[in-house]
Amino acid sequence: MDHGADCPVSVAGLHKRFGALEVLKGIDLDVQRGEVVVIMGPSGSGKTTLIRCINFLEEPDAGRVRVCGMEVPCGGKTKTRARARHIREIRTRAAMVFQHFNLFPHMTALGNVIEGPVSVRGMPKAQAEALGERLLARVGLADKRDEYPSRLSGGQKQRVAIARALAMEPEVVLFDEPTSSLDPELHEEVLQTMRELAGEGMTMVVVTHEVGFAQDVADRIVFMAGGVVLEEGPPAEFFANPKHDRARSFLRLVARGSTYADAGANGAARTDALLPADGRQE
């Protein structure tokens, strides 16, 4: 290990608590350039919090987060302007795809994709539109450029969201359960887009319960439970021969055919995932 000096993402000793609940209890994670890391684990294991800490949508309490060589101090009380600027810089390098898409409902598909390039990167509009059209074509939605999100299916929304993330030309894309709020028949189109992205060498950190995707695409599985990384390794090894009891019972649940591995473990979360959380967009 080179201690993350050259890694797009390097996390060490990361701690995060929400009130009395300690969600992350010291996480170390280095992601190499071009690597696809899939984070799995039961509900409440801290997977989502971990990737939200990588781009500071959650403020870590302690530890170190480094993205593309940029490091922002964690846990301090001081919130300087320089720190805020560094965090924004990190966010442009580590793009995020959300479980509930979070497309901007008042902008067209193309408008969503070019928003970052135009208003954050200062790209001229014509150039951004060319980029946006290219990216929409890449996710198979060239013909939807002028549609508003309310007119798109869930799978289409998520693909636009992926195009929006790519428009920042990021070093790494973070996926937070990108298929969990989709109907089962819509998973594949999103996963296919992600497969193609991985095939092009994009560095990806993916929180998902999609075993098939993890087996085919991941270079490494990171299995989390209770706020720690219990085990990690290549998918062939992890799925064939999980070392840890919690990993074995988790995989048994997954093997039962449910893509929501934590469906039984956490009914509330399950219901939540199926509700159209962004109701206004519907």
Added chain:
Amino acid sequence: MDLLARAFPLLIDALGMTLFLGITSFLIGSVIGMTVALARLFGGPVLRAIAIGYVSIWRGTPLLIQLLLVYFGLPQFGIILQPVPASIIALSLHAGAYLAENFRAGILSVDKGQWEAAYSLGMPFPRAFRRVAFPQAARVAIPPVGSRFIALMKDTSLASVVTVVELTAVAESIGSSTFRYLEMFAIVAMIYWAINSLLSLGQEVLERRLARAY
């Protein structure tokens, strides 16, 4: 008909004054309202307390009292205002308190995920607000803001109490000199109604335009 001919030029001037009071107060009140809403939502404890106190006082007391305080009360502190500025100040501060709540509700209605998506693109707060949150908040806030504008147009009639020559004052003065109160008040009532019908129409057009994406 004789009455109408006599009243018409006066009513036209008065209509101008009513519109001036209403529109100016609405614009100033909107600026106050947005500032107070942002202070309440995103400010520190001191700003928040000021914002809450302002809304509580200006929404919790009668507009007429506010107007009388500004016009007759402030001179005791050596601040002497002409009737029109005094009316605009009272109307703006009054409307601002209500508009602050309308804007706050609109901003609060924006999904947390929208902010996160904006931030995840690297936007700083002001840009995330302007590009992402505000357009969505506006859509939610327009119906109550439109209602407030209409209410404000009617509230301008109170300015007659501090001698501003607007529609109500003109109706009253012509009415008292001719004893044709019924006609005069009926006419200005129709004028207020006409103004507010136009405002309603404008609100509807705006609502429809903002709903296009949905």
